[in-house]
Amino acid sequence: MHNLLKLENITMQFGGVVAVNNLSLEVNEGEIVSLIGPNGAGKTTAFNVVTGVYEPTNGCVSFEGKAIVESYPRGKMRKTYAGENRGAYHKRIVKTPDKITKLGIARTFQNIRLFKSMTVLENVLVAMHMRRKSNLFTATFMLNRKEEKEMRRKATELLDKVGLLDVKDELATSLPYGKQRRLEIARALATEPKLLLLDEPAAGMNPQETDELTAFIREIRDEFGLTIFMIEHHMNLVMDISDRIYVIDFGKLIASGVPAEIQNNEVVIKAYLGVSEDE
Amino acid sequence: MKSKTIFKAIDIVLLLAAFGVAIAVDLVMPVGLPATVLKKGAVFAVVAVSMNLLNGFTGLFSLGQAGFMLLGAYTYAIFSIPLEARASVYYMQDHVAGFLNVVELPVVVAMIAAGAVAAIFAFLIGLPVLRLKSDYLAIATLGFAEIVGAFAKWEMLGPITNAPNPLVNYPKFSKVTTYFVAAGICIAIIALLVRSTYGRAFKAIRDDEIAAEAMGINLAKHKMISFVTSSFFAGVGGAMLAMFQSKAQANSFNTALTYEILLIVVIGGIGSLSGSVIASFLYIACSEWWLRFLDTPDVIPGLTRNGFRLVVFSAVIMVIVLFFRRGLMGDKEFSTERLVKGSKQFVKDIQDRKARKAKEVN
Ligand SMILES: Nc1ncnc2c1ncn2[C@@H]1O[C@H](COP(=O)(O)OP(=O)(O)OP(=O)(O)O)[C@@H](O)[C@H]1O
Numbered sequence: 169m170h171n172l173l174k175l176e177n178i179t180m181q182f183g184g185v186v187a188v189n190n191l192s193l194e195v196n197e198g199e200i201v202s203l204i205g206p207n208g209a210g211k212t213t214a215f216n217v218v219t220g221v222y223e224p225t226n227g228c229v230s231f232e233g234k235a236i237v238e239s240y241p242r243g244k245m246r247k248t249y250a251g252e253n254r255g256a257y258h259k260r261i262v263k264t265p266d267k268i269t270k271l272g273i274a275r276t277f278q279n280i281r282l283f284k285s286m287t288v289l290e291n292v293l294v295a296m297h298m299r300r301k302s303n304l305f306t307a308t309f310m311l312n313r314k315e316e317k318e319m320r321r322k323a324t325e326l327l328d329k330v331g332l333l334d335v336k337d338e339l340a341t342s343l344p345y346g347k348q349r350r351l352e353i354a355r356a357l358a359t360e361p362k363l364l365l366l367d368e369p370a371a372g373m374n375p376q377e378t379d380e381l382t383a384f385i386r387e388i389r390d391e392f393g394l395t396i397f398m399i400e401h402h403m404n405l406v407m408d409i410s411d412r413i414y415v416i417d418f419g420k421l422i423a424s425g426v427p428a429e430i431q432n433n434e435v436v437i438k439a440y441l442g443v444s445e446d447e
Numbered sequence: 448m449k450s451k452t453i454f455k456a457i458d459i460v461l462l463l464a465a466f467g468v469a470i471a472v473d474l475v476m477p478v479g480l481p482a483t484v485l486k487k488g489a490v491f492a493v494v495a496v497s498m499n500l501l502n503g504f505t506g507l508f509s510l511g512q513a514g515f516m517l518l519g520a521y522t523y524a525i526f527s528i529p530l531e532a533r534a535s536v537y538y539m540q541d542h543v544a545g546f547l548n549v550v551e552l553p554v555v556v557a558m559i560a561a562g563a564v565a566a567i568f569a570f571l572i573g574l575p576v577l578r579l580k581s582d583y584l585a586i587a588t589l590g591f592a593e594i595v596g597a598f599a600k601w602e603m604l605g606p607i608t609n610a611p612n613p614l615v616n617y618p619k620f621s622k623v624t625t626y627f628v629a630a631g632i633c634i635a636i637i638a639l640l641v642r643s644t645y646g647r648a649f650k651a652i653r654d655d656e657i658a659a660e661a662m663g664i665n666l667a668k669h670k671m672i673s674f675v676t677s678s679f680f681a682g683v684g685g686a687m688l689a690m691f692q693s694k695a696q697a698n699s700f701n702t703a704l705t706y707e708i709l710l711i712v713v714i715g716g717i718g719s720l721s722g723s724v725i726a727s728f729l730y731i732a733c734s735e736w737w738l739r740f741l742d743t744p745d746v747i748p749g750l751t752r753n754g755f756r757l758v759v760f761s762a763v764i765m766v767i768v769l770f771f772r773r774g775l776m777g778d779k780e781f782s783t784e785r786l787v788k789g790s791k792q793f794v795k796d797i798q799d800r801k802a803r804k805a806k807e808v809n
């Protein structure tokens with residue numbers, strides 16, 4: 169197994185707040201890896217760095233062995249940098265999120281971000297736009313009918329797989345919460361990713377829905393040959409599904425290992441697990 | 448299923464009927480208010496639809512419409528005035544630019560050139576501005592429109608723009624039908640674009656930029672496509688307005704024109720192309736024709752007088768904008784099916800309400 173995603177010494181500092189501090193981790197091909205930690209630990213921020221939403225203050229992200237994001241403290245940050253590992257990086261590589269998606273990293277959002285004026289099917293079709301072969305001219309003058317038909321066929325097939333076929337013509341935002349989360353996953357899958365980042369996919373779900381989601385995530389991993397990197401608070405889901413787990417607190421890695429190791433890790437229990445059980 | 452086909456057929460019949468009206472007016476009453484309203488309405492429809500593409504479908508707020516129209520109007524006029532007529536147009540200038548003595552473009556080519564020049568300027572403005580937050584686009588385009596207006600009036604450019612005198616004597620469409628065909632082609636192209644996969648990408652950007660980008664949509668590129676296309680058709684619309692007005696002069700392409708078009712877009716419904724078209728004709732008909740009587744002093748003695756029409760008109764518009772926030776059409780497109788279903792629903796709502804009231808009384 170070789171690693172698909174690698175974060176090296178990632179620090180993300182907002183003004184004086186160090187949201188992620190010198191974080192290094194790896195996700196291997198075919199794995200399901202979870203990133204856990206208390207609220208405000210910097211999990212979503214780490215995802216935002218990987219997907220190009222934020223340029224990190226320091227560090228490097230590689231995907232399939234190639235550096236896709238890299239930076240070092242520049243400008244005002246040279247004086248105010250409060251993370252570790254200053255001076256280890258000198259190159260700057262920045263990519264907009266769409267470029268990173270095109271490389272094969274798709275994501276869902278913690279606060280669902282569906283296209284609210286569009287139907288379920290259209291939400292998926294938007295995600296297929298990126299891999300189109302038509303251009304502005306052929307698309308406008310309907311010379312791409314074949315491709316459009318193929319897109320619709322694929323989107324319908326995808327919706328069938330995730331169990332949303334019966335609501336394909338409804339407005340995305342009219343769906344119940346659990347289905348909206350599923351649609352976000354379907355939409356991410358439509359970009360044909362190798363790596364899928366899920367930000368709290370079970371948030372707001374009841375235990376039964378959470379169990380269904382667990383099975384669903386395994387299913388899509390196998391069906392699409394995916395690697396999954398997931399942020400989640402539901403411990404049952406995390407312990408059940410993860411091959412490995414990373415735990416962060418105040419932006420720093422405090423533990424990593426297989427579920428059994430994490431469950432029995434004193435530091436983790438103190439920082440996090442004890443607290444979250446009452447949540 | 449069957450009723451759907453019937454509704455579709457009625458839609459097509461209605462569309463053909465619109466062209467039928469144009470042909471009828473050309474035959475029966477080629478000069479007069481109806482012809483004027485239909486011509487001007489068609490021109491405004493093109494520009495309103497082009498503005499809606501940007502504001503309504505892509506969520507980018509631009510206020511440069513008048514500037515792009517001016518570029519289109521001047522480009523069209525400069526290149527289409529017949530060579531032999533140029534001396535009489537530019538008689539105030541001691542010399543004219545060299546190319547003016549040789550280049551004369553046919554009408555359609557000059558109209559496309561009008562759009563192209565507007566599109567090129569949009570591209571140049573878009574390069575720096577579209578990367579910034581979207582509020583900057585409104586400011587930048589508003590400034591751009593002012594600058595273009597100033598340049599068009601600048602004496603140094605007189606050998607090209609005939610500043611500060613108007614450009615005249617270029618070929619014009621004489622028939623309502625010709626205006627309708629030209630407008631129809633422009634609007635159809637924009638409608639096709641909106642329905643394509645690119646149109647979906649635009650709407651995605653409007654709904655949620657962050658999610659759109661995460662789905663692999665190149666924001667800068669797609670915003671640019673929308674902005675340049677919108678400006679292209681604003682340029683073509685400008686050329687058509689120049690034809691309608693018989694002279695191209697910078698003063699008539701002012702900020703007030705942009706606001707008029709914005710108003711039409713809002714009245715028709717932001718995100719509804721058919722709404723923009725319907726609103727254009729209603730707006731022009733009200734301002735040019737139906738409210739005319741208010742300008743005649745003795746209709747209501749002491750009240751109606753020259754300019755009163757504009758007061759009433761503004762009030763009507765204020766009411767529409769305040770009480771129909773989403774415009775005539777919201778973000779839906781016109782179709783007979785929707786009209787019929789909508790009215791059935793409306794009747795049903797009223798009956799329901801009556802029934803409820805009757806119950807309450809009992
Ligand atoms: N754009 C930003 N500007 C300033 N501070 C930010 C920004 N984004 C995140 N932060 C801060 O970074 C810290 C980490 O936030 P983040 O959203 O990554 O936490 P999280 O681990 O995802 O928490 P949760 O479990 O609540 O989702 C927080 O203190 C947050 O306020």
Ligand SMILES: [Mg+2]
Nearest residue numbers: 211212213278
């Ligand atoms: Mg988070």
